[in-house]
Amino acid sequence: TEISDITSDQIAQGRRAHELDREHVFHSWQAQGPFNPMTVLKTEGSYVWDGEGNKLIDLSSQLVNTNVGHQHPKVVAAIVEQAGKIATIAPQHVNDARSEAARLIASHTPGDLDKIFFTNGGADAVEHAVRMARLHTGKHKVLSAYRSYHGGTHLAVNITGDPRRFASDAGADGIVHFFPAYPYRSYFGAATEAEETERALKHLEDLIILEGAGNIAALILESIPGTAGIYVPPAGYMAGVRELTRKYGIVYIADEVMAGFGRSGEWFAVNHWDITPDLLTFAKGVNSGYVPLGGVAISQEIFETFRERVYPGGLTYSGHPLACAAAVATIKAMEDEDLVANAKRLGDEIIGPRLAQFKADHPSVGDVRGTGVFWAIELVVNRETREPLAAYGGSSPEMNQVIAAARAAGLLPFANFNRLHVVPAMNIPDEVLIEALDKLEQALLVADGFVK
Ligand code: PLP
DSSP states (O other), rough: OOOSSSSSHHHHHHHHHHHHHHHOOOOSSSTTTTTTOOOOEEEBTTTTEETTTBBEEESSSSHHHTOOOOOOOOHHHHHHHHHHHHOOOOTTTTHHHHHHHHHHHHHHHSSSEEEEEEEEHHHHHHHHHHHHHHHHOOOEEEEEESSSSOOOSSSHHHHHHHHGGGOOOTOOSEEEEEEEOOOOTTTOOOOHHHHHHHHOOOHHHHHHHHHHHGGGEEEEEEEEOOOOOOOOOOOOHHHHHHHHEEETTTTTEEEOTTTTTTTTSSSGGGGTTTOOSEEEEOOOOTTTTTSSEEEEOOOOHHHHHHHHOOOOOOTTTTTTTHHHHHHHHHHHHHHHHTTHHHHHOOOOOOOOHHHHHHHHOOTTTTEEEEEEEEEEEEEEEEETTESSSSSSSSOOHHHHHHHHHHHHHTEEEETTTTTTEOOOTTTTHHHHHHHHHHHHHHHHHHHHTTTO
């Protein structure tokens, strides 16, 4: 690690901030007592500096949202400029930042998803998409996949298919989970990707019939599941899901909160399979998270439902000018700097080949998969049995040692259960990415030590 650009005053301020944090800040998804959060003193490009002044390469993009890196000068300038003009305005009033953000988003969303409802983040985008689907269809049930994440609010966390929903299970009705296509740990005993696709689609159709297609308003699916493991759907699966939702009159909601806005090497991950959902939720990368923003892109057909009928929903900050100005600048930066193509190139030429080499060289690496700047490494203690280095839903001392090794090598990694995710910014310089992967390999050596 390298100590640079940080003064002793900044370090002292950081220590004070840490003390105040422990006294007064209540953190997400934590037992508050033992939690010892990392202080960040500075961010720039693909780097963050911790409370001691150590410079770390950000391989996490925070919560996989800083798609154009930290402190992109054009995005920062746009926020400052907007703050000097109109810092806030009620959602019913037109403002140019919101109008232009909606135009730019609609110019990239697939098909006829050209109407944009703005929210504060991903969870409320999911809530509103489901509300729209229920009102549009007059039906109630929602299908979603196990091994998924859709947000932390009550409905969104219940739609979620991971252990974060367990504490909120009671009181959510009409949500039915299905098994996703996940070739590495097939729920269908499939030996090949083609078999996985066929069996996963058969399971989904059976479930639709057994639940009653006449009762199902929506099916929501991350186009590439993110926190749940970046398991890219096998060929044919997504087209099959689209077909089933059409066949049974179910609104198909593509959750692109994490996969969208270039992360997968396409503007939206559904583009990989050339499919158009009825609703698409976005957040995170839309403005690199510089100001909270999310939204729902709406098809013409669903828009028509609300042409004369009141849409019963809204937010004080829907289309907040600071957030929308940041979105305009982020999307323009992605266009001007050709960042979506760059994300694809980084995946095809640097991350993909290096991860394949990791799998060849390191017995702890069970599976590697991904696209663009959206990759996962699944760590196992035994490649035959695929026993994970941490059990589903938790961590393990072994996994914690691997993460600590990555940190010690100068990386800020993204880890979940038994996985390390390689999710840098779309504009990480090649040499920084290569250095980050070298550092990550040091952590894999630690993981190799646990193989039995
Ligand atoms: N949907 C997906 C696919 C996500 O990855 C997330 C957040 O990680 C959400 C929804 C929730 O977004 P937010 O945390 O902005 O509410």
